[in-house]
Amino acid sequence: MDNSQINLKMFRHVELDTEKSEAVVRPSVTYWQDAWRRLKNNKVAITCMFFLIFIVLMCIFVPILSTHSYTEQLTSRTNEGPSWDHLFGLDDLGRDIFTRLWMGGRVSLLIGLVGTLVSLLVGAVYGGISGYLGGIVDDAMMRIVEVLVGIPYLIVVMIVSMILGKGMNSLIIALCITSWTDLARIVRGQVLSLKESEYVLAAKTLGVSPIKIILKHLLPNTLSVIIVNTTFSIPGFIFAEAFLSFVGMGIQPPNTSWGAMAALGQQQMSYYPHELIFPALAISLTMLAFNLLGDGLRDALDPKLRQ
Numbered sequence: 001m002d003n004s005q006i007n008l009k010m011f012r013h014v015e016l017d018t019e020k021s022e023a024v025v026r027p028s029v030t031y032w033q034d035a036w037r038r039l040k041n042n043k044v045a046i047t048c049m050f051f052l053i054f055i056v057l058m059c060i061f062v063p064i065l066s067t068h069s070y071t072e073q074l075t076s077r078t079n080e081g082p083s084w085d086h087l088f089g090l091d092d093l094g095r096d097i098f099t100r101l102w103m104g105g106r107v108s109l110l111i112g113l114v115g116t117l118v119s120l121l122v123g124a125v126y127g128g129i130s131g132y133l134g135g136i137v138d139d140a141m142m143r144i145v146e147v148l149v150g151i152p153y154l155i156v157v158m159i160v161s162m163i164l165g166k167g168m169n170s171l172i173i174a175l176c177i178t179s180w181t182d183l184a185r186i187v188r189g190q191v192l193s194l195k196e197s198e199y200v201l202a203a204k205t206l207g208v209s210p211i212k213i214i215l216k217h218l219l220p221n222t223l224s225v226i227i228v229n230t231t232f233s234i235p236g237f238i239f240a241e242a243f244l245s246f247v248g249m250g251i252q253p254p255n256t257s258w259g260a261m262a263a264l265g266q267q268q269m270s271y272y273p274h275e276l277i278f279p280a281l282a283i284s285l286t287m288l289a290f291n292l293l294g295d296g297l298r299d300a301l302d303p304k305l306r307q
Contacts (some may be wrong), residue, residue, distance in 0.1 A: 006012060011134055030291040035224075035301050044292055045292060045300075048296070051285070055282075062098070062102035062103075063102055066096070066102075068086070068098075069099065069148070070103040074095075075093045077090055078093060079091070079092055081274055082274060086098060089275070091261075092272075092275070101282060104256040104260065107241075108258045108286075111237055111241045112241070113164060115172055115175050115179060116233045116234050117130050118180070119176060119179045120183065123183030125214075126187075130142060130188045131191030140187070145184055148181050151178060153171030153175065153177075153178055153240070157171065157174040160173055160174040161249060166257045167255075179236075179237070182229070183226065183230075187222055187224075195218065225302060226299050228301060231290060238287060242258050242259030246262055248263070258279045262279045
């Protein structure tokens with residue numbers, strides 16, 4: 001067919017439909033919106049998140065609403081098994097294990113959250129400064145980190161306990177002294193790779209101070225790594241508290257924690273296993289939930305997987 005045979009009857013005029021034309025354009029999705037979308041698709045991570053919310057709510061409200069005090073002793077019913085009145089049974093002093101479990105959860109989760117928050121603040125700032133300044137300052141700061149990493153935290157706990165006495169405050173201080181070092185090294189590595197970026201060079205050219213560059217430009221761009229590391233740090237603190245309380249260096253009576261309950265339950269395990277099973281399950285399931293949620297966050301926040 002040549003050009004002489006082409007006429008307007010062979011074509012149909014189509015009106016411009018702005019609504020349809022807008023519909024075919026992919027909507028703009030921010031980094032955090034895309035991360036939340038991918039996290040929602042991870043059923044395991046979402047289930048763990050709701051499970052942890054449930055644990056936190058139970059730790060808050062059960063000790064308040066329970067008809068049994070966590071220190072109340074029913075001496076005539078010691079080591080009694082689970083019943084409708086005492087769902088998890090009674091311990092060797094006749095105390096309600098159900099109420100004590102959630103009261104102990106307050107302590108264990110508080111130590112995990114406070115310790116992680118302190119480690120987050122110290123480690124992020126320390127690593128950011130070290131990576132940004134570089135050179136001799138970076139070498140000196142990293143040598144300090146290596147020295148702290150080489151000190152077993154059990155020795156630190158013993159020294160702090162001797163000075164301040166055993167209890168939650170000394171336990172948090174002892175665990176926080178060395179716990180921030182891993183995050184500091186991770187943030188330092190991220191900052192070293194980001195500090196030559198165009199936006200950082202532009203900020204330097206405009207005369208922005210180094211501390212503002214670290215806080216406003218470098219640390220926010222390492223936020224995904226920090227969030228994932230924080231999620232994995234919480235179960236680490238919970239396990240450390242449980243272990244130290246189990247060996248008698250943590251929470252002291254009449255206060256309680258999951259580790260302290262497991263230590264008492266271990267002594268009665270042969271004859272009254274319910275005294276160990278419930279705190280051990282609480283520790284295991286909570287740590288597992290935090291780790292699986294951390295895996296989900298790591299996948300959701302990975303920019304290489306963004307679509």
